[in-house]
Amino acid sequence: MHVDIATETPALPAASAKRAWARTLDKALGPLIEIPAALLVVAEVVVLLAGVVSRYVFHSPIVWSDELASILFLWLAMLGSVVAYRRAEHMRMTALVSMASVKTQAFLEAVALAAGLAFVVMLLHPAYEFAAEEIFVQTPALEITNAWRAAALPVGFGLMLVVAALRLIECADWRHAVGALAVTALVVVALMLAEPLLRTLGNWNLLIFFVIGVGALVFTGVPIAFAFGLATFGYLMLTTRAPAMVVVGRMDEGMSHLILLAVPLFVFLGLLIEMTGMAKAMVGFLASMLGHVRGGLHYVLVGAMYLVSGISGSKAADMAAVAPVLFPEMKKRGAKEGDLVALLAATGAQTETIPPSLVLITIGSVTGVSITALFTGGLLPGVVLGVTLCMLVWWRYRGEDLSHVRRATKGEVGKALVIAFPAIALPFVIRAAVVEGVATATEVSTIGIVYAILAGLLIYRQFDWRRVYPMLVATASLSGAILLIIGAATGMAWALTQSGFSQSLAVMMKSLPGGALGFLVVSAVAFVILGSVLEGIPAIVLFGPLLFPIARQVGVHEVHYAMVVILAMGVGLFAPPFGVGYYAACAISRIHPDAGIRPIIGYMAALLVGLVVVILVPWISIGFLH
Incomplete structure (x- = not known):
């Protein structure tokens, strides 16, 4: 999210006494996940700091520090995402869900849990297979099997499975839980029965899985990472001959960039x-x-x-x-309260490019643009x-x-x-x-x-x-939520690339009227919309690898393009009614969202004027690079 923004979900009503065992088990599970996750954050700080000190102070680099940091990092990402799942802190869009009646909200919460359960059930065995394959790969510096690192994936998915099951058992109304599981099962069975038809539809499947499918999941409150993962898994399994392990491999690749x-x-x-x-x-x-x-x-x-x-x-x-x-x-x-929260949200959008913004770091990891150049240009x-x-x-x-x-x-x-x-x-x-x-x-x-x-x-x-x-547990939770999205979005971007969609997109974007300026304007409009619906980081991870090469081809400097895209996405992220950043600003300042709707219109207009200036004057982004 890098946005890096976690939204709380409505608390499920208290479970009945009959299901008290589930709550007891859940309570016991908490520290068993949270303590290792917190220790992993400390370990990462110590390992990386030791690498800096040994290299810069003692001029004797520790050759294995990055490798150890990478192994610990995947474990931190997976355990952090379990902590986020247990605390209901995965990024999700709740704007539409919150408009529904209390009864409908409770049912949609159960549907979100059932979808999460389906996601981890589908990926658990491929994750185990992936880890088993890694036994034969040896790490170069530590000279241990890479399975030590890859095992984080099946362990993380297994723990998420337990958490999702416990949450469903704890549902106050068992009919919601059963209904949600039934709806999920029906959708899965219907898609499996439709497989012969889907295989004949070609690229229409992109619309079915990545527009209709992801849209339906996101708008019903399913965490964004799970929505991406389910759509990608369904697309690859039902319309291509790719093995299930590919999804896990791409997720691993997305979450394993050392820059992250x-x-x-x-x-x-x-x-x-x-x-x-x-x-x-x-x-x-x-x-x-x-x-x-x-x-x-x-x-x-x-x-x-x-x-x-x-x-x-x-x-x-x-x-x-x-x-x-x-x-x-x-x-x-x-x-006035409304003006305060409106300006707070607007400054959140304004400062998205300022280093060390998590969005800058994400762009660098998924597009290969120099992080130092992005830090200077921002x-x-x-x-x-x-x-x-x-x-x-x-x-x-x-x-x-x-x-x-x-x-x-x-x-x-x-x-x-x-x-x-x-x-x-x-x-x-x-x-x-x-x-x-x-x-x-x-x-x-x-x-x-x-x-x-x-x-x-x-x-x-x-x-x-x-x-x-x-603070260490909160760090692990937010990081896990962000990294699981990056992993799932990397898998989705790979599927889109394999389908030939990226080539079609490149042809269409290059043929836009107005050359480089037309490309920048269309990109800005697209990212305002994507930022409001998908949140910041998922939008960047999904479309960055597709659009940055096109920007280079039409003559736009990649750092200038990064700034335009990030600012446009920030405007979408912090603009009501969908922008989740706005609701985060309201939650932090304890001001009702309704109060800021009118004042924020002016601030958003001011941000758009600033965005137009940045688009028209590339020097603002790249003037200090030379």
Whole structure:
């Protein structure tokens, strides 16, 4: 999601006493999955940091560190996705489901669980076969069988199977569970009976499985990763001669890019800067500078989201760090709740390109574009969109009454700067470490984590050890949700490529009127729509590998194209009624979604103006690359 955004599902009603054993088993299962997942996050930080220190400080690289990190990473991805499944934190679209009656919602929850059950049942045996095949592959540095790594897949799917079964048993109304299982079974049987017909339809199957099928699953609240996985598995099994193991192999390939290791580490870093008070210090400094200006705290919100994004990479972490610090004072000054949540969501979209954004890291992993180039190119487009948002803030708040607001003295501003300096320096430390070659984009997050821990302990004296374990589990959960989507979307993108769809798409996009500009405009419109329906990261993983080669062919610089696509996707992700990022902003700020619908229209228009400027002026994205 990298968006990196998890949406809570409505809680299932309490199970009856007869099914108390299922709840007891579920409770016992929790720590058995969560403790290893949390330890794996710690292990990844230690292994990667050891690699940086040994190479840069002692000039004696550890040859096996990346390999060990890769083995642990797949286990973290799979156990994290089990944690996310158990906590109902997999990315899903609930906009339509939430409009239904309570009874229908409960039934659709059961359908989502049954679909998840079908997904893991179908993939469990192929995953076991895949792991068994890997026994014969030896890792080059550690010289152990690759089955140690691949075993994460069947173990993860097996645990998801147990969780899905327990959740269905815990359903308060057994008729919902039985009905959901019956509907799922009927769909599976109907598709199997239709196999001879499907094999004659050629590329019409793409419409059936990847448009109608995925659409139906996503809109009924099935987690996006499972929707992609089910559609891909069904398409390959019923319309091609590809073995089932191919789906697992492609998922493994998608989740195993070493660059994606940055995802859990930057998520954890985002949680650390909020916990250590670094975010609060940055916001305090900006507020002391601009608090006396009309609309000043709104400018602070835009600036704070820009600065915090440069550290955490996770939008949910950014919003959680900034909103609780600023919103109480903004409300005191008369700002309406709806306007606050609307601007918070808009700044979430504005800062999607700011390194180390998880979306930038994902684009680099799936398209091969240089991460360093993306990190350099992403700074200025965020500024352009920030300026358009600030222009609207100036217009809306030009008549604000500030007679009761005291201007901070120069001494107070200076003191706030001294307090905030270690926090403000962190984005520059991270970027310098990548550019100077001290660490890779994957490893640099470990430097940030150590920096944040030391700053929290020694400078801000704000480090709650009791919060570390929940933060590690939350990191594993969000990372697992993101990585399972990337795995499933990689399988789906491969199926689309094998069908010849990517070639047809390339021909169509190249023939668009307007050349490179026409291609950029159509891409932007497409990604606004895709970002709102699929969330950010799935849309990027699915269509990035198809569209980036076309961008190169029509003469668009790949970093410029990445910025246009990410910003367009961000607008879709944070725009109601479908954009899940908007609902995340509402949840974090505890403001009802209805309140922000009207004010956000203006902010979205401002973002679109900024997007048009970025499209028309490629220098904004690529000017600093040379």
